[in-house]
Amino acid sequence: MADHRNRVLLLESLILLICCIAVNGNIPPNCSDFQTSSWRNVLQRLGLNVQFMLLTRRNPDCAQPVNNNRDIENSNFNTSLPTKLIMHGYRIMGSKPSWAETLAQELIRAMDVNVVVVDWIIGSTALYHNAVQNSALLGLKVSTLIKNLISHGSREKSFHLIGISLGAHVAGFVGRMFNGKLGQITGLDPAGPKFSKASVDERLDPSDAVFVEAIHSDSDQFGISRPVGHIDFYLNDGQDQPGCARPFSSSVYKYLICDHTRAIYLYISSIKNHCPLVAYPCQTYEHFRSGGCIDCNNHSLQSCPRIGLLERAGLSADVQPKEVKVYLMTSSDSPFCVKHFLVEIFFQQLGPYDQSVELTFLSSNQSNISNLQLTIPNKQSSERTMRKVIPYARFGNVDAITIERLSSWRRKRYAVHIEKLRVSELPLNDRERPPSCIDNIVIHKKIFFEQFANCF
Template identity: 45%
Template sequence: MPPGRWERCFWSWGLLLWLGVESTGDVLPTPQTKCTDFQNANLLRGTSLRVQFLLFTTSDPSCGQLVEESSDIQNTGFNATLETKLVIHGFRALGTKPSWIDKFIGTLLQATDANVVAVDWVYGSTGVYFSAVENVIKLGLEISRFLSKLLALGVSQSSVHIIGVSLGAHVAGMVGHFYKGQLGRITGLDPAGPEYTRASLEERLDAGDALFVEAIHTDTDNLGIRIPVGHVDYFVNGGQDQPGCPIFIHAGYSYLICDHMRAVHLYISALENSCPLMAFPCTSYKAFLAGHCLDCFNPFLLSCPRIGLVEQGGVKIEPLPKEVKVYLQTTSKAPYCVHHNLVEFYLQEPRNRDTCITVTFLGSNVTSSVKITIPRQHRHGKGVIAHPNPQCQISQVKLKFQASHRVWKKDRMTIIGKFCTAPLPVNDNSGYPSRAGTMNDSPSKACGIQSSV
């Protein structure tokens, strides 16, 4: 992949990865165990591949045990009967330890009893992005050699789960490719886009690299890849412009990295399991918001995928489909999850102009709104509204008819129709509509509505 194609991207990637990771201090060793922290590199040291494999276990989740030789593995807390999870960071422009790594590992070990191996390749990922890309194959080979030592100790290929962040997602794909797709699982957290969007399957992460491959996309219009690369691809908030992230370039570092790193923070939140991050298959984000994708029957039958450690993302169908785009909305801060609801309005009589109605859900001092548009000469309009509270905890539903600016006061009219709402996924056998209301009444009343504007 000639670097000339990406000369225009170099500035943003180079500046970007001041990718802000402040190095934390070394973990204090216990009397029994020597603890090793991530390395720090700088631009003058070049991009030699000095890889460290740091083992973390539930017995001491803050202590990274350096593993170099097979004998070292046997002298650590490594347990071959448990799952093994490798965490691979991405490009590090300033050669610093990822600021998210400690919390990520700690949360992972709280969620499951496993061997967690952090792959420290700060030296090989520092400086120029294109040099880091050139190190991907070398790093993939080195990780594969390390894995072969674990397999020799009795670890099964299907129990290996690799979690790769940004460029690290393609490293994970390379390792999976070397093992002919027989590793258990790969999770790509906003896989890197530059140099990979047009790459071959052998060069980037794809669904053939593990028994189950998933990817969480949060920055497809900048640093993340915009194409599906797994069995299930989560396009969060459409895959770009995450809530709470700066939208203006003068925000500097936050503008460059916030969307890209949101995938990491979403995954941490999912590991904490405070609420489900469930997604729905659809042809596009626009179609999802318009209420055209209300369940997961096609292609997942009755199981909707969700972010986290649940087996195969909760997808139970076999064989697994590939490159399925699924969509979900989130809030702007942890725990990020929302409950998606279908909202519909049925006019009693069609009108000669478009009818726009804003639906607002209120609950726990949080307000969410969506606009329903009913085309002229049609009676029905729908959409999807997201709120942090489940529908049973919504205290009030408001409907507001948006009159055309051409309508004079003397033309005041009465809009008569029916409003209905149901939580997603909508089951055709669930007795839908589940809740209904009027513009001024509780939404638990009958599915009838009358209002004058």
């Protein structure tokens, strides 16, 4: 908990070193754009200054204001189309979110929808606890906007609120004002500080919309760890994300928020790219990694949910989940999706000592696609089978393997005997993907190499 507070304090202290500069880009005249904030705004105690900006396929590059009824009537807002509201969270530097335009554009390309971007930069900048206090007022203003849009002909179920960090809890507050009748809420790494121990009335909750989903990517720092939706996606256990542990390759600020913002960029990628981001229901990430949750039919959801714009994450309307944890691994770069493979090792003969080995799985062109380090038990162990789930970040199959012995030089090396090594692509209930095997592996030397074949 101390590390959690220290990281938040470090972010806030960066404000003292950064003078915020407005970056408007090449915005056409008469088009709305984000405001920017600075310490001068904080000292002047400006109000929330929220504004709502509409983008549609008729005006994809020039946002129209929809702050009141007159704006709505003079805009391209179409009451017959679904409406997606994007709400950013805490903005330490008072600048425009770099991902906001990309997310809005990808939504418009994927669907014929109204996209309303909520700008509350002024009220979300400076100290975090002030932004938390302002979030309640923001919720009231967003609720007023939705009521105005409904009065023009929109339906409650046509609204999809996409809240980032603190914005996810604002979405929950808005949803409660409509008694949970809004269509959907997507929380992208909902904020943890000030909300981890909050009641259901003070944070995002499954009752806030017809369907609530959350994507967790930084649950040990800036994000919340507990489930807050009908379905909660945990990326790589919801904590440390691949490619983010590089403090010297980017600015300190970007390094600190890398895990937290991964949920945003992965969600954008799920809209833009067609490779599936399939997650597996499980009680814990460790149980998932050990091969305990690999069948998409053998649980209450009846299928494996997917991240993206699928209705109800691709689940059947007959299924009524609540706070179901689902896990998936990802790669370090866009499009982030990976295949999941179950590796099963059946031992024939064990030596007197534990032995460590590293398995390197290879593609058809011999490129390294995944690594797995294992400790093979000694002959006194009752364990004769090991199961692990590995990620595969390329499109293709696992075709070969090398095995390197890592045993200590102080102990005599004994041959490693493996009766069968089987690799199966998940989910296991897919009969169109037969497993591959290697039989009767005996490793006397340091490195073993062999290609997989069909299992018999």
